[in-house]
Amino acid sequence: MADEELNKGTDAASTEDEAQKAQDVIDTEAVKSVESEEVVLENQDDQSTSDDSAQGGADQEKSDEEDLDLPLEKIEELLSATNVDKNAVSPQLRRVAQRQAENSKRVEETIKDTKANPVWFVPLFCFLMILGLAWAVVYYLTTKYPIPGIGAWNLLIAFCIVMVGFIMTMWWR
CATH class of the missing domain: 1.20.5 (Single alpha-helices involved in coiled-coils or other helix-helix interfaces)
Incomplete structure (x- = not known):
């Protein structure tokens, strides 16, 4: 009887550990996808700047590199918030919020353009x-x-x- 209870306890603990590991992998993949999008955006920004502003761009890249370790909670909080002070969030989070707003706008326009049949x-x-x-x-x-x-x-x-x-x-x- 005691062995059964001990096995149940270890099974529950191992299930929780596996769930935590899976969540960590998902969080890591989400951050990596955001980071890869940011690298593409930074490369586009770097190409469009002139040589005079290259020094300021390098400083910006250093500060962006510090922001690369964004927790998923911050991103979810930003996306769910209705009013966000743009000066209070990092540039990376601002770009994530801007992309999310653009995607939402595209989806809403697509939905408006669809024609539906009458109910009957x-x-x-x-x-x-x-x-x-x-x-x-x-x-x-x-x-x-x-x-x-x-x-x-x-x-x-x-x-x-x-x-x-x-x-x-x-x-x-």
Whole structure:
């Protein structure tokens, strides 16, 4: 009994250790991706500056290198904050927030540009496909109904109803 409780305790501890290691790997990968984006941005900034401002750029790079060890909590806090004092955060965090704002703006514009069908559209084409199927099944079971006297033309009617439903699916957005 005591051995079982001891095993349960060590299993829970090892699971917590594995979860912590996985979170550390995720945090490290997130920081590395932010760092690689910053290196690209810094290279673009360096190419656009003149030789006179190269000395100031070197000082800026040194201060950026000090900011490379950003904890994920700071980034998440910055992205979730609504009003941020731009002077209180590092340049790297400012760029991360700016990229996030640009991405959000692009997504919102894409959503606004999408056209949607009316609410009745999907139920209507589903109903038509089911009605056509039911029409054909009723004819096969009775060979007389749904419209008595026209015989096999009932199958053509069923097929046309189903096809109208399928054609409507092409305009579904």
